[in-house]
Amino acid sequence: MDVDDGTPSTDMVRRSVPPLEVSGDKRGLLPVSPVRTVRVATGVARVALTAASGMTLWTLDTALGVTATVLRGSMAGNPPNEVLAEAETEVRERLRHALGLPSGTEQAGDAGMPTLREQGAELLRLSVSTHATQPDTHPAYPGILAEITPDEARILRFLHVDGAQPSLDVRTGRQRAFGGERLISGLTMLGEHAGLRFPNRVPQYLPNLRRLGLIETTREPVGNPHRYQVIEAQEQVREAMKRPGFGTKVSYRSIVLTEFGADFVQTCIPVVIADPPLRDFGPDPSAGSRSVGG
Numbered sequence: 001m002d003v004d005d006g007t008p009s010t011d012m013v014r015r016s017v018p019p020l021e022v023s024g025d026k027r028g029l030l031p032v033s034p035v036r037t038v039r040v041a042t043g044v045a046r047v048a049l050t051a052a053s054g055m056t057l058w059t060l061d062t063a064l065g066v067t068a069t070v071l072r073g074s075m076a077g078n079p080p081n082e083v084l085a086e087a088e089t090e091v092r093e094r095l096r097h098a099l100g101l102p103s104g105t106e107q108a109g110d111a112g113m114p115t116l117r118e119q120g121a122e123l124l125r126l127s128v129s130t131h132a133t134q135p136d137t138h139p140a141y142p143g144i145l146a147e148i149t150p151d152e153a154r155i156l157r158f159l160h161v162d163g164a165q166p167s168l169d170v171r172t173g174r175q176r177a178f179g180g181e182r183l184i185s186g187l188t189m190l191g192e193h194a195g196l197r198f199p200n201r202v203p204q205y206l207p208n209l210r211r212l213g214l215i216e217t218t219r220e221p222v223g224n225p226h227r228y229q230v231i232e233a234q235e236q237v238r239e240a241m242k243r244p245g246f247g248t249k250v251s252y253r254s255i256v257l258t259e260f261g262a263d264f265v266q267t268c269i270p271v272v273i274a275d276p277p278l279r280d281f282g283p284d285p286s287a288g289s290r291s292v293g294g
Contacts (some may be wrong), residue, residue, distance in 0.1 A: 014109030137267050144212055145268060151196040152205045152268055156214060158194035160265040164254040165190050166227045167217060172241045173247035183240045189230055190254060221252035228252055
């Protein structure tokens with residue numbers, strides 16, 4: 001018979017521990033415990049942060065949706081890489097929806113369309129093929145026709161028929177390193193001579209034609225120097241020439257078609273076209289007062 005003398009016993013008390021619940025996931029068969037809950041929460045935060053750090057456009061709605069996706073995947077025992085991939089997919093889909101772009105499922109339906117790299121590889125293959133047919137026209141010509149105005153088409157035809165056109169620059173006499181200033185750049189009478197509908201828009205027309213590779217401005221003047229006299233007679237040139245200081249310097253240029261532009265005109269723009277007839281205003285009133293004979 002044991003006697004209780006008040007001294008604490010050193011024997012361990014064995015208590016029955018209830019069995020832990022086991023989840024139905026056959027992949028892990030991991031018990032659900034407080035320690036696992038903490039680990040899952042840590043994994044959720046880590047995966048959600050990794051998914052969010054890779055995106056530049058992020059909204060509260062997207063963050064909440066991705067967090068829920070990560071939480072469901074982590075609690076189900078999915079591997080972290082699968083959870084991360086699912087979260088990134090949802091972010092991309094939400095971003096496509098916000099920008100009005102087709103979803104990934106819609107893009108999968110266009111699997112038959114070649115990628116840009118595949119198209120480039122096909123071009124290289126055709127370049128060395130002995131059986132490939134050479135197209136009659138450059139494939140850029142249809143797009144160029146959609147990017148030029150009627151006046152710009154008239155400029156191209158005029159340059160093709162009449163050749164290089166004079167253009168000049170006016171700048172101060174001092175060198176550029178010492179504060180030289182360009183007063184007039186690319187002044188030309190091309191708008192009036194080509195019969196444009198809006199000759200005042202030539203400063204917009206010429207850069208566009210240069211951008212398309214159809215024309216260029218060269219440093220060589222045209223063959224006849226007297227053709228520059230009409231441009232030098234313009235008021236803005238005369239005012240620039242009168243500017244006090246170190247004087248002015250005139251540089252004579254020329255506007256010409258490039259080889260690409262010449263081929264474009266020959267292919268796409270009729271050189272001879274009937275202009276609309278002049279309006280008939282009736283007989284000349286002065287004709288009746290003109291005396292005939294003696």
